[in-house]
Amino acid sequence: MAPYRAVHSIDELRAAIAELGLPxxxxxxxxxxxxxxxxxxxxxxxxxxxxxxxxxxPLVLEAFVPFEKEISVVVARGLDGTVRAFDAAENVHRxxxxxxxxxxxxxxxxxxxHAAMLAKVIVVALDYVGVLGVEFFVIxxxxxxxxxxxxxxxxxxxxxxxxAVCLTDQFExxxxxxxxxxxxxxxxxxxxxxxxxxxxxxxxxxxxxxxxTQPHLYGKxxxxxxxxxxxxxxxxxx
Amino acid sequence: MAPYRAVHSIDELRAAIAELGLPxxxxxxxxxxxxxxxxxxxxxxxxxxxxxxxxxxPLVLEAFVPFEKEISVVVARGLDGTVRAFDAAENVHRxxxxxxxxxxxxxxxxxxxHAAMLAKVIVVALDYVGVLGVEFFVIxxxxxxxxxxxxxxxxxxxxxxxxAVCLTDQFExxxxxxxxxxxxxxxxxxxxxxxxxxxxxxxxxxxxxxxxTQPHLYGKxxxxxxxxxxxxxxxxxx
Numbered sequence: 001m002a003p004y005r006a007v008h009s010i011d012e013l014r015a016a017i018a019e020l021g022l023p024x025x026x027x028x029x030x031x032x033x034x035x036x037x038x039x040x041x042x043x044x045x046x047x048x049x050x051x052x053x054x055x056x057x058p059l060v061l062e063a064f065v066p067f068e069k070e071i072s073v074v075v076a077r078g079l080d081g082t083v084r085a086f087d088a089a090e091n092v093h094r095x096x097x098x099x100x101x102x103x104x105x106x107x108x109x110x111x112x113x114h115a116a117m118l119a120k121v122i123v124v125a126l127d128y129v130g131v132l133g134v135e136f137f138v139i140x141x142x143x144x145x146x147x148x149x150x151x152x153x154x155x156x157x158x159x160x161x162x163x164a165v166c167l168t169d170q171f172e173x174x175x176x177x178x179x180x181x182x183x184x185x186x187x188x189x190x191x192x193x194x195x196x197x198x199x200x201x202x203x204x205x206x207x208x209x210x211x212x213t214q215p216h217l218y219g220k221x222x223x224x225x226x227x228x229x230x231x232x233x234x235x236x237x238x
Numbered sequence: 239m240a241p242y243r244a245v246h247s248i249d250e251l252r253a254a255i256a257e258l259g260l261p262x263x264x265x266x267x268x269x270x271x272x273x274x275x276x277x278x279x280x281x282x283x284x285x286x287x288x289x290x291x292x293x294x295x296p297l298v299l300e301a302f303v304p305f306e307k308e309i310s311v312v313v314a315r316g317l318d319g320t321v322r323a324f325d326a327a328e329n330v331h332r333x334x335x336x337x338x339x340x341x342x343x344x345x346x347x348x349x350x351x352h353a354a355m356l357a358k359v360i361v362v363a364l365d366y367v368g369v370l371g372v373e374f375f376v377i378x379x380x381x382x383x384x385x386x387x388x389x390x391x392x393x394x395x396x397x398x399x400x401x402a403v404c405l406t407d408q409f410e411x412x413x414x415x416x417x418x419x420x421x422x423x424x425x426x427x428x429x430x431x432x433x434x435x436x437x438x439x440x441x442x443x444x445x446x447x448x449x450x451t452q453p454h455l456y457g458k459x460x461x462x463x464x465x466x467x468x469x470x471x472x473x474x475x476x
Contacts, residue, residue: 212423
C-alpha cells in the first residue's frame, strides 16, 4: 500500500504534501472510479484548486507510486471456500479509463504467480463469496514488486476477456459462487485483448470487426465522452 | 438418401411396403420432430393403424437404414459466402429424442472429414446464409459410409455443446452470418458432452452438477414428459 495521509482541510493537505512530497494523488474516499474523484498534485500551487474541487468529501493524499505497469487478477471464492483465480491481465489506461486488458500479461512468471497468490489471500482474508477484482501496480527493480492498487468486490472490467476464451467466464463464476454451486474451471484457452469502447468508439462496431473479434454493447442510449459504451474481445490466434 | 415412396392412401402404403420391404419408417412430410410424425412398421399388420394415425398429411414410406450411429455437423455460411463447420458430434437418442451429443465423435478421422465436407456442400448448394445442422447416419462396413438423415435450417440441438468449448458458438455464428459480419472462429478448445434435460430430468439442476458442468434452462413453466426443459454441457478435462 502507498503511504497516505487523511485530509480534512487545506491545512492538513499542505502538511501531508510536506510529509509525502510531490507528485502525489489527492483522492476522495467515496465513489471514485475511472479517474473520477482524484487529482494529481505536481507542485504546491496545485493544492488549493484540487482541494476545492474534491471537498467536502473526506479525502486522502497518497504518495505517487512510480509503477511500470498495472496488472489485475480476477479471483473467485465459492460458498464452500474454494478459491480459483483467472490469469492475470495487463491493463493500459487512457484518460484514467481502462483502455485495454491483454492476456497473458507481459510480466515474469514469478510476478503473475505472486499476484494470483495475493488475490487469493485477499479474498480469503475478507471471507468473501463471489468474484472480486484486484489491481496491482508492478514496481520496477531488480526483482519487480507488486502493490495492491484497488480491490473491486464484483465482476471487473479487466475480467471481461474471460467471456471469450475461458471455459468458465467471470459472470458465470460469480453466479456459481453466490448460488453455492461448485466453482467452474477458469482455464484460458487462447490469448486475448479486451478493448473498452469509450464514447464515440462504439461506432467502430460492426464496421471495424473481423471474425476473431466479439463485440459487447451495453445498450446505453447516448454515447457521451468518457462513457463506457461496450467492449470488444479480440482473440489472438495461437 | 434412403429409398422412399410417396404415400397418399392405404393402398399406396401397401404397394410401397411390397417394394421397399420391412422394417420401414412411415413419416409425415410436415412438422415432424423428436420422433413425432413417424412410425416404424415391422410387419404388414402395422400398416393400417400407422396410416390412420399419421393421415391425412402427405406421407412417405422410407426403407429402414441399418445405421451404426448418428453424427451431426453444424455448419455456417456467411453473407460473403465463407463456410465454416464445427466439429462433428456423436448423437445418442432415447425415445426418439436427442439424449447426448459427444464431441469428438467416435468415428474414423476420414468419416468426420467427409461429414464436414458434405455439410459444406449442402450449405453452398442451398445458397443458404446462417447456421444449419446436418445429421448423418454412419452405415457400418469395411469403409463406413454416410447417409444424410436430416437438414435443419437453424441452430441445432446437437450444436449446443459449442456454447461451452468453442471460441465462437453456434448462436453467435448464426447472428454473425445473418448480420453480414465475418464468421467467427469455430475452434473447439476441449472435449465435451451435451445432455438434454427431458421432462423431470431438469430437477437434477443444480444438485447433480459439478464445476465442469454448465446448465442451460429454457424457463418453460411445466416439465411435461418428453419436453426439452434444458441441457447441460459437461466439459471433459483434457
